[in-house]
Amino acid sequence: MADAGFIGLSILTVGSAIFALESREIIYGAIALAISMLGIAGFFILLDSPFVAMFQIAVYVGAVAVLVIFIVMLVRTEALFSANEDKGRRIAGLIFSLLMMVGIGVLLFSSLFSQAEFSPVMDKIVNKIGNEMLTYYSPVFILLALTLAGAIIGALSLARREDSDQHSETSTPSTHFEKLYLDTKNEEKEQV
Amino acid sequence: MTELINFVTVSLILVGIGIYGLIVKRNAIRMIFAIEIIANAANLNLIAFSRYLGDIQGQIFALFAIAIAAAEVAVGLAIIIIAYRLYKDIDVTQYKYLRG
Numbered sequence: 223m224a225d226a227g228f229i230g231l232s233i234l235t236v237g238s239a240i241f242a243l244e245s246r247e248i249i250y251g252a253i254a255l256a257i258s259m260l261g262i263a264g265f266f267i268l269l270d271s272p273f274v275a276m277f278q279i280a281v282y283v284g285a286v287a288v289l290v291i292f293i294v295m296l297v298r299t300e301a302l303f304s305a306n307e308d309k310g311r312r313i314a315g316l317i318f319s320l321l322m323m324v325g326i327g328v329l330l331f332s333s334l335f336s337q338a339e340f341s342p343v344m345d346k347i348v349n350k351i352g353n354e355m356l357t358y359y360s361p362v363f364i365l366l367a368l369t370l371a372g373a374i375i376g377a378l379s380l381a382r383r384e385d386s387d388q389h390s391e392t393s394t395p396s397t398h399f400e401k402l403y404l405d406t407k408n409e410e411k412e413q414v
Numbered sequence: 415m416t417e418l419i420n421f422v423t424v425s426l427i428l429v430g431i432g433i434y435g436l437i438v439k440r441n442a443i444r445m446i447f448a449i450e451i452i453a454n455a456a457n458l459n460l461i462a463f464s465r466y467l468g469d470i471q472g473q474i475f476a477l478f479a480i481a482i483a484a485a486e487v488a489v490g491l492a493i494i495i496i497a498y499r500l501y502k503d504i505d506v507t508q509y510k511y512l513r514g
Contacts, residue, residue, distance in 0.1 A: 225416060228416045228420060232420075232424045235424065235428070236424065236427055236428065236431070239428055239431050239432075239451050240431055242447050242451070243431065243434070243435040243438075243439060243444060243447060243448060243451075248441070248443055248444070251444065251447060252443075252447075255447050255450060255451075258451065258454070259450075259454060262454045262457065262458055265421065265424070265458055265461070266458075266461055268416065269421065269461050269462060269464075269465045270465060271461050271464070271465065271473050271476075273473070273477075274457075274461060274473050274476050274477060274480075277477055277480055278457070278480060281480050281481065281483075281484050282450075282454075282480070282484075285484055286450070286483075286484055286487050289487060289488065289491060290443070290446070290447075290487070290491065293443065293491045293494060293495065294443060296495065296498075297443070297494075297495075297498055297504055311437065311438055312438050314437065315433075315434045315435075315437030315438040316434060316438075318433065318434075318437060319430040319431070319433045319434035319437070320430070322429075322430060322433060323426055323427065323429075323430035326426055327423070327426060330419070330422060330423070330426065331419070335418055335419055335422065336419045337419075338417065338418045338419065338466060339417055339418070340417065340418060340465055340466055341465075341466065341467065341468030342468065344468060344470065347470065347473070350470045351470060351473060351474060351477070354470060354471070354474055355474060355477075359474060362478060366478055366481055366482070369481075369482065369485055370481060370484070370485050372485075373485030373486070373488050373489050374485070374488060376489060376492070377488040377489050377491070377492035378492075380489070380492040380493065380495075380496055381492040381495045381496065383499075
């Protein structure tokens with residue numbers, strides 16, 4: 223049977239995953255998602271793969287969670303409470319996911335994996351990962367770098383506002399602050 | 415002692431939670447949360463089986479999967495920002511022009 227650390231970690235991970243989806247305010251949900259990802263990193267450490275655990279913390283807790291929290295803060299707060307999910311859909315989702323879990327769980331526990339034991343711990347894991355990544359997997363590594371760069375540039379160009387490029391002397395003021403700025407400018411002209 | 419089946423069970427529960435979220439939630443950011451939970455469960459499975467087989471390939475695969483998931487989140491959140499700018503809402507049922 224599992225030991226106490228494993229059980230605590232799984233309760234933390236699963237509980238905060240549920241809270242991420244069900245919390246009233248979405249900002250707490252984002253923080254709970256980050257905690258759930260920390261729990262996953264803890265599982266990686268339990269599985270003797272510390273490099274992947276550090277990568278997980280750096281990418282998910284460091285980058286993705288911060289990005290999500292920024293987006294949540296950018297979106298107007300009333301829009302976040304528009305929780306028009308109907309009851310039938312909720313029950314259907316619960317039944318579907320429970321059925322899936324029970325089905326796969328029955329298959330899993332009746333299979334040979336239920337008695338499977340781990341092989342002995344590998345040594346020099348980071349060395350091996352580095353070797354593989356820069357020899358056999360080097361094309362994948364380069365492709366991954368290009369994909370990441372493309373995704374970031376794509377995200378930036380998607381989220382860019384078209385109208386903020388042209389300067390606002392001739393165009394109509396679009397935001398409140400631009401209007402204020404133009405008003406003060408006109409007043410200055412009149413004074414001169 | 416924790417064995418393979420414990421980790422796979424936790425991963426299974428996480429996938430179930432993620433699928434529940436994808437079905438029930440109509441809020442775009444919550445749907446991204448659900449996708450992230452599913453991706454994390456898949457990574458946990460990869461690492462658990464890598465440990466079970468005593469093979470390093472699973473860990474390398476998980477590293478690539480984490481990086482791809484980060485790119486996916488960046489693009490997904492940018493799309494949410496644009497959709498929010500167009501519709502002033504993040505409820506996916508309001509995105510009428512995105513329907514096929």
